[in-house]
Amino acid sequence: MTEPLTLELTTLACQRGGRVLFAKLNLVLGPGTCLELLGANGAGKSTLLRTLAGLHSQYQGSFHGPSAVYQGHRLGLDELMTPLENLAWFAGLESCVFDQHKALTLATRLGILPLVHTPCGKLSAGQQRRVAMIRWILSPRRVWLLDEPLTALDIDAQSLLNEIIAEYCASGGIVVCATHTALSVADKSILQLAAAPEQSSW
Numbered sequence: 001m002t003e004p005l006t007l008e009l010t011t012l013a014c015q016r017g018g019r020v021l022f023a024k025l026n027l028v029l030g031p032g033t034c035l036e037l038l039g040a041n042g043a044g045k046s047t048l049l050r051t052l053a054g055l056h057s058q059y060q061g062s063f064h065g066p067s068a069v070y071q072g073h074r075l076g077l078d079e080l081m082t083p084l085e086n087l088a089w090f091a092g093l094e095s096c097v098f099d100q101h102k103a104l105t106l107a108t109r110l111g112i113l114p115l116v117h118t119p120c121g122k123l124s125a126g127q128q129r130r131v132a133m134i135r136w137i138l139s140p141r142r143v144w145l146l147d148e149p150l151t152a153l154d155i156d157a158q159s160l161l162n163e164i165i166a167e168y169c170a171s172g173g174i175v176v177c178a179t180h181t182a183l184s185v186a187d188k189s190i191l192q193l194a195a196a197p198e199q200s201s202w
Contacts, residue, residue: 007066016056033169045147053068110133
């Protein structure tokens, strides 16, 4: 079965802890779209991403689109395993062949090639973030759902991540990103979420 090319949200509403975060959200994101989610803490940015990733069930409305890879605040790395071992494991979860050559090329670009055989528990937070970046770059899924991906990255790494996101969108991918630090991606779209005022029902 052929995957849809667009990510569509229809009258989507999300609730958490008995409170409605947002409602009647309608979006159509076509290939090449980078959507930046903005809003104060509690506005529902992370919940929206988790909903689209299939990790949050308290919602009404509908959404459908290409398969997505989700990166939340927790990176999901096994600290006893090396970056290459973690990436090979992630590839197994995706039921795809691990492209070690591409992984090493990306590690070189991201400045962590000397660390690919070092247990992830010995890496800094920024270095672990770079390993996670390689994970979703290698994923065959067509949508990236990224929650605060610039966290723990220095200025150079942030600039590189912006380049990578731009390249991915140029190739036809879709990126939905929640961030407190604005992306420097040309032609990005912005969705400002505002917490619903004391609304406890749909």
